[in-house]
Amino acid sequence: xxxxxxxxxxxxxxxxxxxxxxxxxxxxxxxxxxxxxxxxxxxxxxxxxxxxxxxxxxxxxxxxxxxxxxxxxxxxxxxxxxxxxxxxxxxxxxxxxxxxxxxxxxxxxxxxxxxxxxxxxxxxxxxxxxxxxxxxxxxxxxxxxxxxxxxxxxxxxxxxxxxxxxxxxxxxxxxxxxxxxxxxxxxxxxxxxxxxxxxxxxxxxxxxxxxxxxxxxxxxxxxxxxxxxxxxxxxxxxxxxxxxxxxxxxxxxxxxxxxxxxxxxxxxxxxxxxxxxxxxxxxxxxxxxxxxxxxxxxxxxxxxxxxxxxxxxxxxxxxxxxxxxxxxxxxxxxxxxxxxxxxxxxx
Numbered sequence: 001x002x003x004x005x006x007x008x009x010x011x012x013x014x015x016x017x018x019x020x021x022x023x024x025x026x027x028x029x030x031x032x033x034x035x036x037x038x039x040x041x042x043x044x045x046x047x048x049x050x051x052x053x054x055x056x057x058x059x060x061x062x063x064x065x066x067x068x069x070x071x072x073x074x075x076x077x078x079x080x081x082x083x084x085x086x087x088x089x090x091x092x093x094x095x096x097x098x099x100x101x102x103x104x105x106x107x108x109x110x111x112x113x114x115x116x117x118x119x120x121x122x123x124x125x126x127x128x129x130x131x132x133x134x135x136x137x138x139x140x141x142x143x144x145x146x147x148x149x150x151x152x153x154x155x156x157x158x159x160x161x162x163x164x165x166x167x168x169x170x171x172x173x174x175x176x177x178x179x180x181x182x183x184x185x186x187x188x189x190x191x192x193x194x195x196x197x198x199x200x201x202x203x204x205x206x207x208x209x210x211x212x213x214x215x216x217x218x219x220x221x222x223x224x225x226x227x228x229x230x231x232x233x234x235x236x237x238x239x240x241x242x243x244x245x246x247x248x249x250x251x252x253x254x255x256x257x258x259x260x261x262x263x264x265x266x267x268x269x270x271x272x273x274x275x276x277x278x279x280x281x282x283x284x285x286x287x288x289x290x291x292x293x294x295x296x297x298x299x300x301x302x303x304x305x306x307x308x309x310x311x312x313x314x315x316x317x318x319x320x321x322x323x324x325x326x327x328x329x330x331x332x333x334x335x336x337x338x339x340x341x342x343x344x345x346x347x
Contacts, residue, residue, distance in 0.1 A: 003294035004316035005035030032313035051123035083113035085137030125176035163202035181238035210237035216244035220266035243274030
């Protein structure tokens with residue numbers, strides 16, 4: 001495993017050092033981070049179209065990172081990926097994710113989003129990256145609760161259409177040698193293990209369809225986030241280190257009662273302030289030989305972001321495990337002896 005790393009999306013701002021790439025890289029490096037996940041919708045961080053077309057530009061960009069002892073972990077198209085599939089009920093709310101020229105034009109917006117995600121495939125290849133972070137988008141989310149009763153075949157049709165939109169993208173990423181890591185997230189049709197399995201089936205188990213593992217979204221759904229690693233470790237190719245807590249309430253539950261983040265039973269917290277068992281997570285990822293980055297995504301509803309970032313790097317570093325190269329009891333091992341083995345077995 002590599003790390004610690006940080007996702008810049010929640011930290012870019014209008015004030016120095018957060019308003020320029022150079023400034024925020026200096027800040028991240030000073031805190032002890034070694035990797036940076038880039039939000040590609042922020043032009044201050046990257047010109048995505050140019051990166052897709054120019055190896056020289058990508059080399060120059062990588063140089064800015066390496067000068068500060070940093071690496072690019074993954075490019076992120078979370079906002080663009082969301083727009084690959086949008087139900088009309090969410091058109092107005094998601095319009096702000098797209099440029100002005102394609103707003104209020106769902107077909108043009110979808111075409112723009114797909115092209116953006118494709119640009120990220122070529123850019124990732126030119127940057128020497130092997131994983132990419134994104135969202136799946138959603139056509140079925142408004143039917144999440146089975147009331148009114150879902151018509152027969154609706155779910156299958158929804159995942160068939162989602163796969164139809166993503167398969168050409170997945171094929172391009174395959175050509176570029178890059179995994180598409182879907183963050184399983186409420187609001188996306190891919191939000192848990194079962195929905196990911198449905199998508200895999202619709203995509204003919206495409207080898208590039210992978211998972212960005214973020215336990216915070218699983219504790220908010222009251223899932224077994226440790227067992228999830230046991231079930232899906234072969235598909236986990238990216239990792240958001242994000243804490244959360246679920247405090248049972250007599251008034252609301254996993255749906256949240258339309259409350260703000262600070263008042264919901266389930267809410268995101270800074271690393272170490274929530275309920276996530278990170279020792280268990282890092283142990284399981286070590287067991288299954290996860291070799292990607294451990295990237296902090298900060299979304300706490302209480303703590304100041306700069307404090308969360310300052311505490312995040314040592315938290316991740318202290319949880320990373322260097323896998324043992326030999327068994328602890330090898331000192332007592334003996335050379336193979338079939339005759340001895342037979343005697344022990346009574347043969």
